[in-house]
Amino acid sequence: MKNPMSTKAYAPLASNGKEDILKIAIQKSGRLYDDSVKLLKDCGIDLKNGVNKLKTECDNFPMEIYFLRDDDIPQYVEDAVAHVGIVGENVVHEKNKQVDIVEALGFGKCRLSIAIGRNEKYDSETFLQNKRIATTYPHLVTQFLEKKKIKAEIHEISGSVEIAPGIGLADAIADLVSSGSTLFMNGLKEVETVLESQATLIKNRHLEPSQVKILDKFLFRIRAVRKARNNKYILLNAPNDKLQDIIRLLPGMKSPTVLPLAEAGWSSVHSVLNENDFWDIIERLKEAGAQGILVVPIEKMII
């Protein structure tokens, strides 16, 4: 029975009368922390700031948040200590645990690349034959080399991989790259991409139906938030004789909204634009006669 004293804004979901909770593991600190917390908050999940905490609860969603090292998250999710987790695909594939990737989250983008000295001549992956490659990703690099039928010596090291060639520890490295400046500063160049990666939501393979239900609600919110981030709301004024040309440029969710302005012969046009096409379409709208263009961020987008 529901506790009448409960102040929680959600109802218990389990048929056994126990209040069900989806436990999510996110990185405790590091590159994925801020975006993970922001995603939860944008999804309306009211978590207290978690720095130096192991876990926190939420008042308005049946979720408990665990703050862990990213490397440990796949194991905890496999063991159902956490039901879901947010972690880089690079870690998921390297750890190779029994978990499923549910959704790419669009942040923490990077690639696992093989790099060699900037002045080395590189024609193909056969360069790597019998070479020493330093990495913190031995599993992924071994898989990559096997696929390419290259035999190389993999040196697993735990950090500062980029200095390995300079101190004579290795002939090449495999490390995560985002801007490329670390490689550049260490006199290295990228020659192969082993894996493209971004933060992903992973889940345990044996969730209870009530946990799946909470996960589905969470996913619905994630998708609405991500869609909104990728789109902008646009308002503009158009002379009525240019209206058809302008409308043709605007996709809208169904079709653009057109409202008459107080000034005769003019209309206000409202629509939604994808971030990728944004500048291109704005320029064409101006050329077609649009004026007073306003662009507004969208908070949530539900289609």
Ligand code: PRT
């Ligand atoms: O303490 P904990 O174990 O949780 O964290 P960590 O130190 O192992 O990981 P952290 O916080 O550095 O990274 C977490 C995740 O962020 C990674 O697993 C990736 O999924 C993602 N990510 C995205 C990156 C990068 N970009 C990145 N550039 N992780 C690391 N780097 C490092 C890279 O190793 C290299 O040292 O940044 C350097 C290269 O960056 P550029 O910009 O110079 O190319």
Ligand code: ZN
């Ligand atoms: Zn780590």
